[in-house]
Amino acid sequence: MTARQGVHPAWLPPEAFRAIGSRRTIVLGDGPLAGTVRDEVAEARARYGGAGGPPYDLVLALAATRPLPAAAEAVLAESARRSGGPIGDEGFVLARRDGVTVLLAGGPAGLLYGLFHVVRLGERAFGAAFPAEHHRPATRLRVLDHWDNVDVHPVMGQVERGYAGGSIFWRDGAPRGDLARVRAYGRLLAACGVNAVTVNNVNVHATEARLLTERLGDVAAIADTLRPYGVRVHLAVGFSSPVDPGGLPTADPLDDDVREWWAGATERVYGMIPDFGGYLVKADSEGRPGPFAYGRGHAEGANMLAEALEPFGGVVRWRAFVYDHRQDWRDRSTDRARAAYDHFVPLDGRFRDNVILQVKHGPMDFQAREPVSPLIAAMPATRLAVEFQVTQEYTGQQRHVCHLAPMWSEVLGFRPSGPGGPDVAGIVAGADGGLAGVSNVGDDAYWTGHPLAQANLYAFGRLAWAPGADPGAILDEWIGLTFAAAGDLERLRRTLHAIMDGSWRTYERYTAPLGVGFMVSPGHHYGPHVDGYEYSPWGTYHHADRDGVGVDRTRATGTGFTGQYPPPWSEVYESLERCPDELLLFFHHVPYGHVLRGGSTVVQHIYDTHFAGVEEVAAARSRWEGLAGVVDPDLHARVTALFDEQFRCATEWRDQVNAYFFRKSGVPDARGRPIP
């Protein structure tokens, strides 16, 4: 922790600036973001004794600055020769030659991202010469959505699905007032590549609806605070806002008064927040109001908002998370997994240019294992954002170590049309879409509750910037920055990789098996309850009986969901033989004795993975114990306590899942381990 604010510095401890701070650096360029860069460099220099005068070790410059130092001009020329393309507003070119490291940014934000890139490189930025590298983000939209409520919600609390204390923006119905904390947050975001935040929950309640109107000043204060770090503010808005707070009799998107209301409201927003990002909307989903009430569709609803935002360059993100949450569990033909595709594919091409359809990465809801949503490949004429859940609602709620970058990386690298086609990252980039993450940040001293969950936040930003980056390398960056002050960094690095690299698969092993999902306790979603959602209206079933388990989503005999994929996946998932083991129960209902591609039977796989998962947690815990004295004692104690809880909870998962399937199947464990 730093003394400043009593808040952990996350991946920006002072020590991370040692390499820059001890160099001679010049920052060339004007404007507020260049000023931020200049201040960062000055602070680092003050701590580590670097200097501001020539000869420079490091030149940080807006490419358009004139005159540029000779080294910079040379890099610019080299860059043009190597035809890396235009640098772009947020991009930069980096090279080292003749003992000078030169960073040329396409725009002010690029200067900021370039600075933090050099911070990440540390001493490596000042070693051997290297030729010009182009860096630019894969997509323009890299946003964290905060499910933060202004009022404390009677069920969901201050932050819906928040596991890191209260909100950094709001408390008990009012702004939290601690803008220093918000500024520190913006700095962390800039250092991982995030350029936008949504400051309120997609479930917009009465008070929160007024952020768009009489409480707009509260939003503007946040925007002002984040602006120096290139982070733009978005608002989640309620579709019925023209009615409440608006006072109109309708929110019909084709009604002139309604359109005028949105135009007026939006104009006022831009009057106070000129770089406002846009609206996020959850409509006609889980009871939220939407255009259906007026006999209109999603396109009409989204386009109305888009029209209001268009003059100012704002976007509307319209969530595709639309399904029947009052399903009859007896009805096996309705399939929640189909819903987003069925709703939105017919609307492809009907959205305005500044509408972005925001799609959860899987067809259900952020389970530890889902296939990639088929909707992503099925909207070629629509801008798409893929939504990840950084907050660990279904992946251990920041009490379990569950490093999610490998999962996100798998999703981003998935090629819906097979090896020859584009991957998800490419589809999103090609459509000028983006990545959205549900934030895992709260007012906890460690930002994210579990200190190691900071790595998820960091990785989200880095993958949004560079979806093809290796998750292990990203984790490595995070370790190097976060623990820059550690005495035995290499040992720490090895240990943290051993704990975190495989933690998502460990989590998968001790929870719901083979992609079947939703064996969590209803409501709060923490801990196991195998039948918790089995007879519920939520559309989330596993169909276990004494003979077998899994959801038949084939075209041949099931819900036909496999048909929403293009080939080859439509065939792979349809086939009992070719379907990947880890998704088998998502696509097929099989007998317990079905032999997996991995050679084990389904039920034995369940036992094996659940025993293994708990053993892996125990091993991770004991690895962590070995770090006593290597990391800050406070942080060590926090993680140690959380590991105890993870171990308890993993054991509970193991025992409940194993007992459930043993009681159902009657098949004993082949290795004779006790099942309660």
Next chain:
Amino acid sequence: MTARQGVHPAWLPPEAFRAIGSRRTIVLGDGPLAGTVRDEVAEARARYGGAGGPPYDLVLALAATRPLPAAAEAVLAESARRSGGPIGDEGFVLARRDGVTVLLAGGPAGLLYGLFHVVRLGERAFGAAFPAEHHRPATRLRVLDHWDNVDVHPVMGQVERGYAGGSIFWRDGAPRGDLARVRAYGRLLAACGVNAVTVNNVNVHATEARLLTERLGDVAAIADTLRPYGVRVHLAVGFSSPVDPGGLPTADPLDDDVREWWAGATERVYGMIPDFGGYLVKADSEGRPGPFAYGRGHAEGANMLAEALEPFGGVVRWRAFVYDHRQDWRDRSTDRARAAYDHFVPLDGRFRDNVILQVKHGPMDFQAREPVSPLIAAMPATRLAVEFQVTQEYTGQQRHVCHLAPMWSEVLGFRPSGPGGPDVAGIVAGADGGLAGVSNVGDDAYWTGHPLAQANLYAFGRLAWAPGADPGAILDEWIGLTFAAAGDLERLRRTLHAIMDGSWRTYERYTAPLGVGFMVSPGHHYGPHVDGYEYSPWGTYHHADRDGVGVDRTRATGTGFTGQYPPPWSEVYESLERCPDELLLFFHHVPYGHVLRGGSTVVQHIYDTHFAGVEEVAAARSRWEGLAGVVDPDLHARVTALFDEQFRCATEWRDQVNAYFFRKSGVPDARGRPIP
């Protein structure tokens, strides 16, 4: 509804007073209760034209009054001759001779109870002559415990397990202020024989603990209001009250300061409420504080409070609902059913004379079917009260018709030592114990949410007074009083009997089978969730697997719970052949193919009862529909809507329970009915 207060008159509509109101009546006796009787008679007379002068049709007199009218003296003499024993404070003698109905009460309360007895009789009180009948309550303590909170509890609300709106005593942290409603409640209680209420929840939170101290005036106001109807007030107190609000460092029952604190607090209570009834305590149960924290036992805890109450004639009711609510579901040797017996039997004889041990009627927790608690027969040297749950936490939450009098009657008539021994009612009466009911009353216009649930409140009082009374006759009384104004009373009577007499068994049929219990949704306890408590810490399991279901509580192979009963039940319950079907799964784990005494297999019985239960609800609903025009339209509409919900919920129970056991057992319904 009457216009008065917009509150339904329940079993005291003006029309119920027609017979008395149209007669010449004299009330002889002094004091406030006699005054209440006089006022009641006067009001009835004013409505129905009766007169106050001789010759009298009805003499209502305290037996000690002198001079008595000749007819009354004659009845007194006859009564002595027939040696009905002393009348007792709350008792009365009733006879009709020579055209005069004479009621002689042993004390003021008896006069009041006698009045309402004559009301119940209606015209039958004034027909043919009949000889002297003695009426007196089976037990002195006939109390309704309100689980009402003063503050709205964040989870449990204003009334814990309340299904009839808010509290009639408290609202949002303060007294409700509507003492007219409290008075009307007291009148209803007197008319069914209840003589005490506990005005706050046994789970005593911070504000409620102060009812004993700075908020005592609020309790006194309730006591003053209920006193004219012979209803005394009890308080639920927190064992740690000497610490908070008391300010002492300990609540150790053997600490002198603690004893002094309780003595002082109790003295202050009696200073304001001279007829205060006593304390109700839930200690060392479900997380409530108790003597265990100080290394003391239940006897020491209860006796300390008893000592404080003794000088004033008060009692302490100490709840026997003590068990491990953090049980490991993997542990099949621990048995919650055993807990109360194991805790309290060793303490028999160690409680002071004014301690009453309050025992839930079953060993678990108010399930629709449980055996009678073995503790009741195992405390010969302890005063016992049996606790019933009038509020329908586990029996449909006043959205389902579930008339509970037949269940309570079965419990009260159960003979723990077999045919030759006393029944539960006799044991309780012999021990100078009592009956306690958890109230089902709230600020709902119908008092109990479901209008037909009023009959449960009425029946509780009547059974507390006369445990041997026939539940059908009690229901008949209730119908006659409540619907005294109905046009076609006989048709209504037949229909309500058809709907209500068997409604508890209907409820049992469509919910948890064969006494296994606890298949409710966790937390709120409404609707089905077969595995909802199966892997929980609450000690409430059914142990269903693919082969069978039920809890082995035998001595031979199970938890040994059957050994807590005396013979013959210790043998009957132990025996798979002799165990009553309806309790089979409470005592035995059996294969699905086990043949019941009734001839069906267990699994087929589950299917049959669940189909039958829903059909019975449908039949009841359609019977109720036929009453349109016979009862008040408001009341008819309320019950009609509730029947729709009951049918929906019963169908859900049927389908979930049947699907669950079909999936587990693989046995199809012998009659080929669809199971989802």
